[in-house]
Amino acid sequence: MNISVEISCFKSPDTTRAMFDLAIKSVSCTGPSCEKYYISLSARGVWYSKADVKANPRNGTLSVTPYGLDTHILRLFHPKTTTLTKGDDESIRYWINKGPLIATTRKANDVDRDVVLKHMTQMRAQELNCENARGEALSIAHASIMWNLIYTPAEEGPVLPVDRSWNHVPDPVNPDFRYAMFAWDNELASFIALHAGLEEIAVSNWFQSIKSLTAFGFIPNVYAGGVKTQDRTEPPLAGLILEKMVQMKGLNGLIGLAARVSMKALVEYNDWFFNYRLNPDGFISVGSKDYEAILSGAHPSGENMQAARFESGLDNSPMYDGEMYNKSMGLMNLSDVGFSSLVAADGLAIARLLRKVFPSDPSAEFTASRIENRAMALALLVRDRLWNQKLKIFSNQYYGGKPYARITPTSFYPLLTGVVTDEQVTGMIENWLFSRERFCLDREGDVTRNTDTCHWGLPSVSADDPAFPPLGYWRGYVWGPMAQITYWSLEQAASTSGPQAAELANQAMSALARQMGGMGKTQWRLNRHVCENFSPWKNATDCTGSEFYHWGALTVLLEVQQQKSRKIKTQTDNNHASFNVL
Numbered sequence: 001m002n003i004s005v006e007i008s009c010f011k012s013p014d015t016t017r018a019m020f021d022l023a024i025k026s027v028s029c030t031g032p033s034c035e036k037y038y039i040s041l042s043a044r045g046v047w048y049s050k051a052d053v054k055a056n057p058r059n060g061t062l063s064v065t066p067y068g069l070d071t072h073i074l075r076l077f078h079p080k081t082t083t084l085t086k087g088d089d090e091s092i093r094y095w096i097n098k099g100p101l102i103a104t105t106r107k108a109n110d111v112d113r114d115v116v117l118k119h120m121t122q123m124r125a126q127e128l129n130c131e132n133a134r135g136e137a138l139s140i141a142h143a144s145i146m147w148n149l150i151y152t153p154a155e156e157g158p159v160l161p162v163d164r165s166w167n168h169v170p171d172p173v174n175p176d177f178r179y180a181m182f183a184w185d186n187e188l189a190s191f192i193a194l195h196a197g198l199e200e201i202a203v204s205n206w207f208q209s210i211k212s213l214t215a216f217g218f219i220p221n222v223y224a225g226g227v228k229t230q231d232r233t234e235p236p237l238a239g240l241i242l243e244k245m246v247q248m249k250g251l252n253g254l255i256g257l258a259a260r261v262s263m264k265a266l267v268e269y270n271d272w273f274f275n276y277r278l279n280p281d282g283f284i285s286v287g288s289k290d291y292e293a294i295l296s297g298a299h300p301s302g303e304n305m306q307a308a309r310f311e312s313g314l315d316n317s318p319m320y321d322g323e324m325y326n327k328s329m330g331l332m333n334l335s336d337v338g339f340s341s342l343v344a345a346d347g348l349a350i351a352r353l354l355r356k357v358f359p360s361d362p363s364a365e366f367t368a369s370r371i372e373n374r375a376m377a378l379a380l381l382v383r384d385r386l387w388n389q390k391l392k393i394f395s396n397q398y399y400g401g402k403p404y405a406r407i408t409p410t411s412f413y414p415l416l417t418g419v420v421t422d423e424q425v426t427g428m429i430e431n432w433l434f435s436r437e438r439f440c441l442d443r444e445g446d447v448t449r450n451t452d453t454c455h456w457g458l459p460s461v462s463a464d465d466p467a468f469p470p471l472g473y474w475r476g477y478v479w480g481p482m483a484q485i486t487y488w489s490l491e492q493a494a495s496t497s498g499p500q501a502a503e504l505a506n507q508a509m510s511a512l513a514r515q516m517g518g519m520g521k522t523q524w525r526l527n528r529h530v531c532e533n534f535s536p537w538k539n540a541t542d543c544t545g546s547e548f549y550h551w552g553a554l555t556v557l558l559e560v561q562q563q564k565s566r567k568i569k570t571q572t573d574n575n576h577a578s579f580n581v582l
């Protein structure tokens with residue numbers, strides 16, 4: 001067994017404060033094998049910078065002196081009946097069956113081992129109390145953010161890479177420089193961090209995402225170490241997410257600052273879709289076109305079907321099976337219902353934000369009106385021409401209007417625009433979301449009434465599609481971002497539809513939140529994992545993708561959002577009741 005944990009720290013200007021205290025204690029270990037396990041403590045310079053490291057087991061210290069900087073000393077305190085030994089390199093070993101070990105950067109004369117251990121026990125109890133107060137869902141969200149939080153000199157503040165194991169930095173000189181950031185992944189990470197009470201982290205990560213905007217005006221699919229994909233973006237959510245965060249925190253604090261700083265970039269991003277992704281039928285198509293290379297004369301990157309799939313964010317979705325990339329346009333020959341709806345909904349959100357953030361600015365109002373009119377025209381076009389009356393759902397279309405009916409949760413995204421008819425709302429929910437053969441939501445969110453293979457619901461392709469039974473990445477696994485956008489879509493339908501359709505949308509929201517929450521919490525309780533994606537099967541024992549990917553926490557956050565939504569609705573209903581009585 002080999003478990004490695006690294007902790008990075010800085011030297012505090014306040015010399016009376018410790019950089020950290022670490023307590024290491026074996027919870028339980030029986031049998032002769034316990035004597036084989038030891039803790040090895042070593043030190044190095046962050047980003048593998050040059051540093052002089054000295055291990056001295058005799059006096060229980062481990063010192064590191066980064067080149068040109070002060071020395072940091074880690075002092076080790078352990079039972080007097082035990083000894084420390086030196087490892088093969090400049091490290092110190094301590095056998096875990098010998099009792100608790102205290103490692104601290106406090107000064108030697110400031111350390112009383114028993115006092116430190118008592119203090120740390122109290123701190124751990126306080127942390128557990130905080131977890132209990134936050135509740136399980138927010139504790140999962142908090143864990144998913146804190147595990148993935150890093151700082152790298154390549155960015156201007158702390159960031160939230162999608163997963164510690166992913167890397168898109170070209171030829172990193174050492175592991176400390178490895179990381180990867182993606183457009184919608186990192187925008188959603190800020191949303192999760194804000195729910196977890198980590199506003200500063202949410203805003204820092206948000207700024208790193210927005211400032212990645214390319215010279216052509218889009219947020220790149222992936223960016224790391226100063227390198228960006230120049231041919232494609234990902235699903236546009238920045239305006240929608242920023243609006244949600246402003247609703248949570250208002251405009252006075254850091255989120256207000258993020259809104260004021262971001263608006264120009266978000267307008268440019270929305271414009272880019274209409275300049276470079278509008279197809280001949282008037283809809284948005286996903287694509288890949290390296291305009292930067294065209295200008296510079298360099299060899300273009302992407303510009304093929306797989307690169308266009310990557311722009312969708314759904315890398316191998318059955319929606320994009322086959323070869324439909326049009327190289328002359330740099331687009332798929334497919335009007336994309338999900339992307340068209342997101343571009344429209346994001347534009348509407350940006351227009352609302354412009355008016356809220358700059359309420360008395362005539363130029364902001366002019367831009368808001370321009371974006372709003374364009375977005376509304378696209379939303380109405382989706383409503384009227386991408387509706388499949390026979391199937392009772394929205395679907396992609398080939399150019400010219402021929403349906404391409406591989407149905408995924410993106411078919412629910414037109415609800416985000418608020419212009420869908422009550423008949424369309426009802427048709428999709430009744431025939432697709434509440435179908436145990438398709439998207440498997442139970443009306444009460446009771447998964448025990450679902451099949452074993454579509455137990456948790458909302459698979460990434462309809463369960464009656466031929467791609468579903470084998471399962472695969474975006475071919476049947478369940479995803480947090482799809483669940484979140486579907487939830488927002490239903491939330492919008494509930495607020496803009498007539499009474500019956502609105503009630504049905506509320507019922508579907510509640511069912512979705514309950515089923516997704518149950519799925520996310522099951523893997524957390526089994527393995528303490530926050531999954532990149534989840535198996536829809538009842539007997540799934542672990543994640544089907546990366547095991548600590550922050551957007552997996554969206555599954556459990558739906559319940560938090562649902563509780564807040566119910567509270568607001570109750571307050572609104574009570575206010576209406578009081579008004580009517582008066």
